[in-house]
Amino acid sequence: MSYDSSQFAAKGFRTNVQVIRDHAASDPDRVAMRQKEFGIWHELTWAGVEEIMQALAAGLMEVGMQAGEHVGILSENRREWVLAQFGINSAAGVVVGMYPTSPAAEIDHLVNASDTSILFIEDQEQFDKIVDLEGRVPRLRQLIVFDPKGTAKSDLLNLMSFDDLLELGRARIAREGTGAVEARIEAVAPDDTAIMVFTSGSTGLPKAAEISFHNLWVAGCYAAQFFAEFRPGTNILSYLPLCHIAEQNVTVTNALVGQMVMNFGESLRTIGIDLRDVAPEIFFGVPRIWEKMQADIMVQAETAGPLRRGLTLRALRGARARGARRRDRWSMADRLANAVWDLLIYRHVRAYTGLGRVRFAISAAAPVSGELLAFLRGIGINIREAWGMSETTGAATLQPDWGNCDGRVGFFVEGMEHRIAEDGELLVKGGIVFKGYYKNPEATAEAITDGWLHTGDVAEEAPDGSISIVDRKKDIMINAAGKNLSPSMIENVIKASPYIKECIVIADARKYVSALVQIDMATVRLWAESQKIGYTTFRSLAENPKVKELIESEVERLNAELARVEQVKRVYLLPKELDHDDGEVTATMKVRRAKIFDFYGEEIESLYA
Numbered sequence: 258m259s260y261d262s263s264q265f266a267a268k269g270f271r272t273n274v275q276v277i278r279d280h281a282a283s284d285p286d287r288v289a290m291r292q293k294e295f296g297i298w299h300e301l302t303w304a305g306v307e308e309i310m311q312a313l314a315a316g317l318m319e320v321g322m323q324a325g326e327h328v329g330i331l332s333e334n335r336r337e338w339v340l341a342q343f344g345i346n347s348a349a350g351v352v353v354g355m356y357p358t359s360p361a362a363e364i365d366h367l368v369n370a371s372d373t374s375i376l377f378i379e380d381q382e383q384f385d386k387i388v389d390l391e392g393r394v395p396r397l398r399q400l401i402v403f404d405p406k407g408t409a410k411s412d413l414l415n416l417m418s419f420d421d422l423l424e425l426g427r428a429r430i431a432r433e434g435t436g437a438v439e440a441r442i443e444a445v446a447p448d449d450t451a452i453m454v455f456t457s458g459s460t461g462l463p464k465a466a467e468i469s470f471h472n473l474w475v476a477g478c479y480a481a482q483f484f485a486e487f488r489p490g491t492n493i494l495s496y497l498p499l500c501h502i503a504e505q506n507v508t509v510t511n512a513l514v515g516q517m518v519m520n521f522g523e524s525l526r527t528i529g530i531d532l533r534d535v536a537p538e539i540f541f542g543v544p545r546i547w548e549k550m551q552a553d554i555m556v557q558a559e560t561a562g563p564l565r566r567g568l569t570l571r572a573l574r575g576a577r578a579r580g581a582r583r584r585d586r587w588s589m590a591d592r593l594a595n596a597v598w599d600l601l602i603y604r605h606v607r608a609y610t611g612l613g614r615v616r617f618a619i620s621a622a623a624p625v626s627g628e629l630l631a632f633l634r635g636i637g638i639n640i641r642e643a644w645g646m647s648e649t650t651g652a653a654t655l656q657p658d659w660g661n662c663d664g665r666v667g668f669f670v671e672g673m674e675h676r677i678a679e680d681g682e683l684l685v686k687g688g689i690v691f692k693g694y695y696k697n698p699e700a701t702a703e704a705i706t707d708g709w710l711h712t713g714d715v716a717e718e719a720p721d722g723s724i725s726i727v728d729r730k731k732d733i734m735i736n737a738a739g740k741n742l743s744p745s746m747i748e749n750v751i752k753a754s755p756y757i758k759e760c761i762v763i764a765d766a767r768k769y770v771s772a773l774v775q776i777d778m779a780t781v782r783l784w785a786e787s788q789k790i791g792y793t794t795f796r797s798l799a800e801n802p803k804v805k806e807l808i809e810s811e812v813e814r815l816n817a818e819l820a821r822v823e824q825v826k827r828v829y830l831l832p833k834e835l836d837h838d839d840g841e842v843t844a845t846m847k848v849r850r851a852k853i854f855d856f857y858g859e860e861i862e863s864l865y866a
Contacts, residue, residue: 260284260489262515265481272470273451274310274347274442276477276513281307284516287489292336292521293531301336303516306343309423313344314438316426317375320399320415324349324441327372327453331355331364331386332379334495336521337403337419339509341377342452342499346470349441350375352452353465354500356844358837361389363463363844368394371453371465371695375399377419381407388413447471453695454502454647457843465695468502472650475688476506477514479670483655484539484617489516492537496528497546501845503622506651507541532611539617544625544749545846547640550610551632552755552780557609559783572602576635577628584634584659595637603636612638619643621652622845624726624745627665628753628818634659642666644726648710650689654724664723675724676709682730683716684709715743732850734765740822742770750818751825754811755780759835761848762825763861769826771864773857774808775835781807796832805830827864829857 260283271279280289285304292299301309322328328345330352332338342352353371355364357379364386368376374396378384384402387394391413398415402408405418417425430438451470455463484491495508512519517539522531532540542550558569575598579591587595595603607613620630621643633640639659644666645652656667669675673687690710693701704711715727727733728743735741744762747770751760759775776799784807785792792798808830816824835841840852854861 260516262481262487262489263485265514266478270447270471270474272346272442272445273473273509273513274343274445277303277307277310277343278442280513280516284489287516288518289512290336290339290519290521293523293527293534296523298520298534306340309340310343310347311435311438312423312426312430313341314347314426314441315429315435316422316424317344317348317350318437318441319425319429320375320417320422322348322350322375324444325351325449326374327351327353329353329355329368329371329373329376330500331357331359331376331383332403333357333524334497334499334504334508334521335379335403336519337377338499339495339519341401341419342509346445346451347438347442349445349449351450354452354454354498354505356455356498356500357383358498358844359386360838361386365390365393366462367455368397370462371455372396375401376414377401377403380404384408384411384413384416445470447474448692450692452505454500454505456647457845457847463843464697464700466502466647467692467695468647468650469692472689472691473510475672476650476652477510479652479672479689480506480511480514482671484511484515484517487515487517487538487617491515491517491539492520492535493517493539494520494522494528494531494535494537496522496525496531497541497543498844501622502647502651503541503543503645506645507539507619510651511539529611533608534611536611536614538614539619540612540615541619541621543622543845544620544629545623547620547625547629547633548752548758551629552777554606554610554636555755556780556783559787569602569606572598573632573636576603577632578635580631580633580635581627583661585661595635599637606636607638615639617641619652619655621645623847624728624749626749626753628750630660644714644724646712648691648704648712649685650691653685653687653689656723662723663719663721664717665725666723668723677716677718678711680730681715681717681727683712683714683724683726685712686710734762736764736770736822737766737768738822742823747819747823747825748772750815751812753815754808756784756807756811759831759848761850761853763854763864767865770823771827771829771861772812772825773831773853773860774812774828775831776804776808778834795834799830799832829860829864831857 280303286302288300289303289306290301328350345352353373355367400414400416403419448469450467452468453465497504520535618638618640641656643652644654654666654669675685686708713730715730717725728745742764747762748760758777761773764770812825
């Protein structure tokens, strides 16, 4: 009998490790993971996952890991990341995910703030960061490297390879059996911490949010509601950082609940090829992924031959117009036009992006522009906005098919309570609300009061009960006339331009709205070449007067969608791309406004001179 995810909740509480054990018992030969190496996809079954999980747990116990110990993972997405996660939890340890893009100074904080004592690292690049921290991470006593190339001669922090740890664990199991590992698995309590997820740190140092095994199980119960229609073996492509709660939801929780296949491509740089290889039915993207996809489609359309270019651009204009309307309110003419253009253009566009088979697309983690959503829905991608945060163990709301509701992020999942405070802040309560911030009782008390999580988001509830997020409470700006403005709403309208990659609004205590704008190099470069404009670097392109005219015309065009008081009056083009290493954005590419306002203070003042 085929596995039925709708029964997930009915079976009662189980840890993620126990779910894997159940899958290995019922469907041992079903594929659980694939990883692409040198163009070839290698498969691992559920039985294989369980064997490696147990061996890793035994190996970690052999090197002295105690129950409840904190074990970090510093790596890009690969199957070893998830296998290490399962092995750590099997040994009753706490997984601490860390962003692989973090510079050494940030890793210093992440390791020390989480009391990490054992750390899995990906390769020599991450190893070199730890070398830089020697003496500054006193609790760290053991390094385990996935790819040991270039590190083999070092014994820093008892460095050993992932494969050697596996063999150590297998040898222990051969001697003693799996009893010790099973005892650790069975001793785990629902409220024990399973994973720590660091907050983005957009306004300060990242905090470690503690997610319990019960939180993960409840999140799995909710996922079972969403994905009951998908059969076991459904493909998921894992490409966003696994230390982020959204990717944990999509890759790990959904795969365990629905017996889906986790696919790990070669790198972020090959995502286009990997998407076409995997052709997933479920796909999650942050707004920047969708923006890049739209820009790429427009580039391809603009550079096509004359006949194809005219036809494609006409089809895409129609898609944007129809997509702006709810599908459940389409006229017969809308449906007929969509069917014709889908046959001629849209299905080929979806196939080109790798989303030809997608039935369930999700956008979350940051606001996305309505124009971009209209474009994607118009070309036949069933994109649905969701809302959640690390503190809610991921998604807490989701739109119905094609976004057919009045609110922008849809409805709360069954079992969640919510209310909107007098100041507009969204408060939520339920089984997915996290335990608290590790070793930070003040921040925890500020976040959770009487079981209610204060999300920090200002929200509105539509008549149909669906929710819209206005902005982060701390980001709301009050202009010189006392009018409250939502910078993220304005920014998302402006970022609908294919030529604009990032927009940072300035309005607080100002007489009008201005913005710092980062151009999209790919699309602006193409436009510049078509205009025979010479350039050498990002800076030379951004500082070209013709490019400034282009961006100002785009801002003027998009201002029509904003109220007069919200319209951007003046812009400054950033001479460089925003950089995590420079502290301008977080590891999740969230803008650190205070840092940027400080760095570009003179340029901002010039906009009001």
